[in-house]
Amino acid sequence: MDGLPNQTLWYFEYITPELVQAEGVRRVLYEGQTKYQHVQVLETGPFGRSLVLDGKTQSSEADEWVYHEGLVQPVMVAHSDPKRVFIAGGGEGATAREVLRHQSVTEVVMVDLDKEVVDLCKEHLPNHHKGAFDDPRLTLLHEDALAYLDNTTELFDVMIIDVPDPLEGGPAYLLYTEEFYGVVKSRLGPGGMVVTQAGPAGPINVTEVFAAINKTMARVFRSVTGYRTYIPSFGTTWGFAMGATEDAPDLTLLAPDEVDRRIAARITSELAYYDGVTHQGLMGLPKYIRQAIADETRVITKANPIYAI
Numbered sequence: 001m002d003g004l005p006n007q008t009l010w011y012f013e014y015i016t017p018e019l020v021q022a023e024g025v026r027r028v029l030y031e032g033q034t035k036y037q038h039v040q041v042l043e044t045g046p047f048g049r050s051l052v053l054d055g056k057t058q059s060s061e062a063d064e065w066v067y068h069e070g071l072v073q074p075v076m077v078a079h080s081d082p083k084r085v086f087i088a089g090g091g092e093g094a095t096a097r098e099v100l101r102h103q104s105v106t107e108v109v110m111v112d113l114d115k116e117v118v119d120l121c122k123e124h125l126p127n128h129h130k131g132a133f134d135d136p137r138l139t140l141l142h143e144d145a146l147a148y149l150d151n152t153t154e155l156f157d158v159m160i161i162d163v164p165d166p167l168e169g170g171p172a173y174l175l176y177t178e179e180f181y182g183v184v185k186s187r188l189g190p191g192g193m194v195v196t197q198a199g200p201a202g203p204i205n206v207t208e209v210f211a212a213i214n215k216t217m218a219r220v221f222r223s224v225t226g227y228r229t230y231i232p233s234f235g236t237t238w239g240f241a242m243g244a245t246e247d248a249p250d251l252t253l254l255a256p257d258e259v260d261r262r263i264a265a266r267i268t269s270e271l272a273y274y275d276g277v278t279h280q281g282l283m284g285l286p287k288y289i290r291q292a293i294a295d296e297t298r299v300i301t302k303a304n305p306i307y308a309i
Contacts, residue, residue, distance in 0.1 A: 011042055013057060013235070016205055021235040023047060029124045034116040041124045047233045049125055051092055053117070053164060060233035061127050064094055066273050067197075067238065070229045072098035072160060073274040074282060075195040075242055077262050078251050079158055083107070086156040086187070088145035088175055089163035091117045093129025099160070100135050101267045108138045109154070115142040146174055146183065155189040161196035165209055166300060173305045176213055181220040181243065191248045194221075201228040201239030206289055210239040211296035217243045219299060225251045226293060227282040239289075252283045 009025040024045040031040045040052040048061030059067055072095055076082050085099050087110040096110050112118050118140070122133055132138065141148065145163075161184075166173035174180060176196070184194050196217075199209035210226070217224045221243030228239045242251055256276025263271060 011040075011044060011052070013052075013055065015200075015235040019204070019235075030120055034114050036114045037117070039117055039120060041120055049127070050233065051117075051121060051125060051128075056164065057233050058164070059092055059094065059128065061125075063231055063233050064092070064128055066229060067231050067234075068094040068098050069271055069273040070227075070238075070282065071095065071162060071195060071197055071240055073263075073271065074227070074240075074251060074279060075158055075160070075193050076102055077259055077266070077274075077279075078249055078254055079193055080191055080249070082157045084154070084156045084189070085109070086149075086159040087111070088159075088161045090160070092121045092125050093118075093132045095160055095162045096135075096138055097128075097130050097132040099158075100132055100137060101269055101271075103266055103268065105137060108135075109141065109156075110138060111141045111143060111145040111148050113142065113144055118142070146180055149183050149187055152187070154187065155192070156187055157189055157192055159184055159188065159192070159194040161194065163197075165197075165199045166213075166305070173300065174302065176209075176216065177300050177302050177305075178216050178219050179302050181217055185220055185243070185245065188245050190245070192245045193242060193248050193251075195240055195242040198226065198239040198241040200234070200236045201226075201289055202236040203288055205236060206239070206292045207296070210241075210289075211292040212298040212300055213239075214241050214293045215296040215298065216300045217241055222246045223248075223250060225283065226285060226289065227251075228285065228289065229282060254279060256280055 011023045011025050013021050027043040029041040037053050042050050050060040051058040083106045085108045091112045163175050164172045166176040198213040201210045214226045223244045225242045228237050231238045259276035259279045
């Protein structure tokens with residue numbers, strides 16, 4: 001069949017139990033098992049180097065900047081003066097990279113449980129972290145994020161939760177529970193905000209975890225803002241959820257020209273994805289997502305890990 005790629009290896013990922021995305025693999029840079037999860041670092045034809053954990057793509061070179069700017073920049077730009085930032089997960093280093101773009105930031109505490117994954121990312125995904133691990137403002141710890149927050153009295157301006165979906169099982173679901181968000185709230189300083197990746201938010205999978213994460217956060221925070229963007233390597237639209245303390249600004253009311261003004265004043269390097277116009281699009285949830293959140297009744301708790309499999 002002329003014109004078709006002559007691939008000897010394909011990577012298949014289930015978007016839903018009955019929907020599969022296939023990518024031609026040019027090189028397997030690493031495959032193995034850590035103490036916590038199965039890890040693959042693949043170089044695919046369409047998306048470049050990709051990190052895959054337990055059969056789920058975490059990020060890919062071709063579009064990781066869409067995901068990581070979408071996760072980090074809205075909450076960082078919305079905060080009046082983010083200095084101290086906490087990151088749970090984010091092993092590729094790209095979440096820290098986006099935080100460290102801000103000149104106001106004086107300290108970033110990144111807590112990722114799996115040191116082996118972080119070391120693999122340092123070695124194989126340089127275009128993801130772009131040297132962020134060498135920034136003296138970053139403190140990298142390899143321990144349980146919940147335990148760390150339980151045992152510290154530190155306060156943070158912004159907290160970013162970038163760990164695998166609760167649907168994927170294992171200990172990650174504990175970082176999506178009502179109890180965890182209560183701990184997070186207690187570690188936020190005045191005007192503090194937290195953002196979490198919140199799973200798929202497409203028409204066929206928005207009720208998987210996205211709606212329940214928004215509902216769970218709403219049990220703890222005064223205001224919760226869900227938003228979303230399309231990530232091609234994930235094969236679907238992806239959701240995020242931001243929780244704010246009582247004195248924090250409303251993310252949805254941030255005007256495009258104010259977003260652009262803050263970016264110009266705070267960030268010296270050029271953003272590829274996020275700006276004022278993009279902000280408006282992110283916050284404008286379509287009707288089906290708003291309805292799914294309104295209809296959602298499930299709440300994730302330690303006693304009810306309804307998504308862990």
